Amino acid sequence: MKLHELKNVPGAVHRKKRVGCGEGGGHGKTSGKGGKGQTARSGGSIRPGFEGGQMPLYRKLPHRGFNNFNHRVSYAVVNVSDLASLDASVTEVNAAVLAAQGLIRADETSVKILGDGEISRVLKVTAAKFSGAAKAKIEKAGGQAIVA
Template sequence: MAAFVGASGSAFFAAQRTASVNVAVCGKAGVRRAVAPSMKVFDWKKRGAEAYSGRAEMGEMSVTTVIPAPGSRKRKTRKGRGVAAGQGRSCGFGMRGQKSRSGNPTRPGFEGGQTPLYRRLPKYVGRPMGPGHTKTMYNLVKLDILNKCAEGEVVTFDALVESGKMTKGKFKLAKIMGGAELTVKNLTVKAHAFTSSAVEAIEAAGGKCVLLSPTTGEDINMEELE
């Protein structure tokens, strides 16, 4: 056929084939149109009257008719339901190995036997109070304990432990607590801290409160501090 019509004939048939392809694709000969990208959210109903079809309060927004925004709730992945589904054969666990077995293969924070990160890092400052807290802890001495002392005695926490009036504490500092009546008079009480009620009770009984240094344990002259 090409030999019969010549070179011009073959060019004519090629042009006809190109025109037929353009018509099939675009609907018009010689016109090519770009397809605009679609922003449609699949598998969701349109918001509006269609979303409230079958509801008693159709068209009214209320607590019982509020629906999630399109695309805000993702569907759960169905695993083990065929290779074409994407998670069908091994369900994302691979072929073999520890992490492919049933149950939890390792505990949280496990790093294969080496010291994990949560144990390598230092602890918070001020434990057990929490990060950054530096609360001072005291051995508490109540006024009921001071009532067991003799009049005019010099009282310290170590002296109370040695005399058997108190048991040994786990802190280095001692604090005198109030909240009771002091019957023993003229006591000289030495401690690292006093409550205001304890100071009033000791001084009302003719006693004296001596503040000790938390570092050296020596007496602190309160007049010099003032």
């Protein structure tokens, strides 16, 4: 197949809506904008939450409480079974090694190891957090779980 042989799939291309071309076309007179007023004008739109000058509901209600969204710490999650599937040459595991192996994204630095699966290799694992089961399985296999 060559570039000049490419065709759109049926239904991908629609004809342009021609507004203001008479009542028979279905989009005549007001051109689909309804009646008069602000929203019928070019560039006329009101922002979300605007209530025509009345005090908006979101300003009437009290704002109390705490939102932790900006202060949260998110962890990249890796299971013990993922550690068992690493290359045989790997003996020390940290965030950089996991990123190189494709288990986490390169920009993720905080890693939490969870205990799903089994491991029989001796690994020295450095991570921000470990679940109790993961730490037990790594140490049972003869490895080390280091919190960094």
